[in-house]
Amino acid sequence: MRFLFKTDYEDDIRLFPHSGYVVSYGLLLAVLLIAPYLLSSYLMSQLVFVCIYATVGVALLILTGFTGQASLGHAAFLAIGAYTAAYLQKYNVPFPVYFLAAGALTGCIGALVGFPALRLQGIYLVIATISFAFIVEEILARWESVTNGNEGMRVKALSLLGVTVSRDSPTFYFLCLAVLVLTIVGTLNLLRSPTGRAFVAIRDSETAARSMGVNVALYKVKSFAISAAITGFAGVLFAHKLSFISPEMFTLQLSIEFIIVILIGGTFSLHGAVLGAIFIVMIDPFLTYLKDDMPGIIAGIAATFGAGAATAANIQSKVAAFAALNGLKGAIYGIIIVLFVLFEPLGLYGRWLKIKLFFQLFPLYKRATFKRQKIYVKSERNR
Amino acid sequence: MLDFVQQLVSGVALGCVYGLIALGFVLVYKATEVVNFAQGDLMMLGGFFAFTFIGMMGLNYWIGFAGAVAAMALFGMLAERIVVRPILGYPQFSIIMATIGLGYFLRSVAGMIWGTDDFKIETPFSQGVLRVGSLVLAHDKLSVIAATIILCTLLWLFFNKTTLGTAMRASSENMLAAYYMGIPVKRVVSIVWAISAAVATCAGVLLAPITFIHSNVGLVLGLKAFPAAVLGGFGSIPGAVVGGVLIGVIESMAGFYLPEGWKDVAPYIVLLVVLLLKPEGLFGLHARKKV
Numbered sequence: 129m130r131f132l133f134k135t136d137y138e139d140d141i142r143l144f145p146h147s148g149y150v151v152s153y154g155l156l157l158a159v160l161l162i163a164p165y166l167l168s169s170y171l172m173s174q175l176v177f178v179c180i181y182a183t184v185g186v187a188l189l190i191l192t193g194f195t196g197q198a199s200l201g202h203a204a205f206l207a208i209g210a211y212t213a214a215y216l217q218k219y220n221v222p223f224p225v226y227f228l229a230a231g232a233l234t235g236c237i238g239a240l241v242g243f244p245a246l247r248l249q250g251i252y253l254v255i256a257t258i259s260f261a262f263i264v265e266e267i268l269a270r271w272e273s274v275t276n277g278n279e280g281m282r283v284k285a286l287s288l289l290g291v292t293v294s295r296d297s298p299t300f301y302f303l304c305l306a307v308l309v310l311t312i313v314g315t316l317n318l319l320r321s322p323t324g325r326a327f328v329a330i331r332d333s334e335t336a337a338r339s340m341g342v343n344v345a346l347y348k349v350k351s352f353a354i355s356a357a358i359t360g361f362a363g364v365l366f367a368h369k370l371s372f373i374s375p376e377m378f379t380l381q382l383s384i385e386f387i388i389v390i391l392i393g394g395t396f397s398l399h400g401a402v403l404g405a406i407f408i409v410m411i412d413p414f415l416t417y418l419k420d421d422m423p424g425i426i427a428g429i430a431a432t433f434g435a436g437a438a439t440a441a442n443i444q445s446k447v448a449a450f451a452a453l454n455g456l457k458g459a460i461y462g463i464i465i466v467l468f469v470l471f472e473p474l475g476l477y478g479r480w481l482k483i484k485l486f487f488q489l490f491p492l493y494k495r496a497t498f499k500r501q502k503i504y505v506k507s508e509r510n511r
Numbered sequence: 512m513l514d515f516v517q518q519l520v521s522g523v524a525l526g527c528v529y530g531l532i533a534l535g536f537v538l539v540y541k542a543t544e545v546v547n548f549a550q551g552d553l554m555m556l557g558g559f560f561a562f563t564f565i566g567m568m569g570l571n572y573w574i575g576f577a578g579a580v581a582a583m584a585l586f587g588m589l590a591e592r593i594v595v596r597p598i599l600g601y602p603q604f605s606i607i608m609a610t611i612g613l614g615y616f617l618r619s620v621a622g623m624i625w626g627t628d629d630f631k632i633e634t635p636f637s638q639g640v641l642r643v644g645s646l647v648l649a650h651d652k653l654s655v656i657a658a659t660i661i662l663c664t665l666l667w668l669f670f671n672k673t674t675l676g677t678a679m680r681a682s683s684e685n686m687l688a689a690y691y692m693g694i695p696v697k698r699v700v701s702i703v704w705a706i707s708a709a710v711a712t713c714a715g716v717l718l719a720p721i722t723f724i725h726s727n728v729g730l731v732l733g734l735k736a737f738p739a740a741v742l743g744g745f746g747s748i749p750g751a752v753v754g755g756v757l758i759g760v761i762e763s764m765a766g767f768y769l770p771e772g773w774k775d776v777a778p779y780i781v782l783l784v785v786l787l788l789k790p791e792g793l794f795g796l797h798a799r800k801k802v
Contacts, residue, residue: 192604198603198604244783244786244787247786247787247790248786248790249790250603251540251546251603251607251741251745252741252745252786252790252791252792254607255737255738255741255782255786256783256786258734258737258779259738259779259780259782259783260783262775262776262779263776263779263780263783266772266775266776269772270772380734384611387608388608391608453623455618455619455620455622455623455726456619456623457619458615458616458618458619458622459615459616459619459620459623461612461615461619462612462613462614462615462616462618462619463612463616464612465608465609465611465612465615466594466609466612466613466616469598469605469606469608469609470594470597470598470609473598473601500601
């Protein structure tokens, strides 16, 4: 185990606390850079979605994880980014311009949403963001001169510096990866700046933050604006990846998915956004794979334990019928969310930290290190 | 004018359905400060239970109704025991996510058991209409309004006049202090979930003739009932019903007088405006800040 000896503040806020970080993240980046030449086109496509979801996850972490303001309306920000891109593209605006414009517009709208949110807390904020998302969805469906209504909009392949980049090409993947990496690095820098520390102070105790001289209103609006702007950038990439957008893609379901990303990944670190994105994007193909292969595997196991051929075939058809049931995916989804909230509140990244600590302290690891304290409810109404 | 009154009455009836579901939200919130996003799905499940008892097993309507309420009360306790009790007292965000997960699960399982078709329950009120002058009021809508008024009154009395109700309010204010005063907090929480599931079942059975029962009805109506509860001020029983009626009336008026599309958004716009002006809802307690 390595002990870090910090002698001044600069040591404490370093991006890479020691050389091990440079090596491991450098290796990860190298693997990601050569990935297009190793993976199948389907997996590459999933990897692009991981990048986009992780970008949204980071945006949501800034707002929910670090400023403590829950939002169930991020699908609306994504939609605004996507539609801005699609609309400006019709007038042959170059990619860099509409990419930035989408981010700027979404950021402004985020700030506007942030103002009413100043007075709201907890559940009232959640319902306000849901309402905002519903209103945006309805506007997208009705404002037909701009958004083409429920018929949706086609999004052409993006052209960067005169070269057309198709949505399946490695270049598009590199673009998404670059946006994700820049977002993460930018957010890390933001979080170690005074702004980031103000965010965390507001999350931990608004009253304490205010008495320390933090302008709570200003920083809440800032947090909303930054989070929305990043989601807007992700929205542009999302539109290009899907090449077709319509209002019913940006429902409450998608907002809940984004919250699940950070919930499953872990809400206390940016690693969580990436791990959660991998989980949420890969769960669908994984469940499909289970559905196709599981009956055979279970029948095989039954056969090895001495079941007759007829029994094994019977078991196989029963399991296949169960797997083909409508809505099984939703049930598994629900169970996963509940299990994570109950048993792994720190998320996947928390699990990773526990495993790491177990090996670092090998015989001395105590489960109590991460045990949650018992908390008793006190009313939020007259806090 | 007649159109207006007709719209008003159907809006009030629809609003009472929202109010009934919102009552469930408010009950759980009032007693435990937990927001149950699966409330609409509990209602859906209650409707399906009643459909099984009445439509499939051919029981008498009232017996089937009572059976469904009893079964759902037990189910509410079970859900509380498994999903909510282990995380009681943790940040609201976690509990909201857990109940959203529960909602997903219930919707899918209901879809698997009862299929994805619409179901209708035959009730004693499905046929008749009441004529007042040239105004036509269907019995099923009137039954919803009557049930809402009765349930709301009973629950209000229960919360404000009985010992158990006082214990519930005490445990929501400060769980530890309530425990020290001899209130069995865990049992109180369990009971309040049973009551809220029972109220949800009443809503489900009463609205079965109006909107039919299908596996997504809970999500659709729950998302309208939620603003109703917030509008009334989360934690106020009359507020939930008033909020529900407001949302229902706004929705039916917007559907009638405004161009298409406003019907679905109007309740949310009103909600945002109210939250801007009165962040704690219409009947909410004024929040005082203590350090």
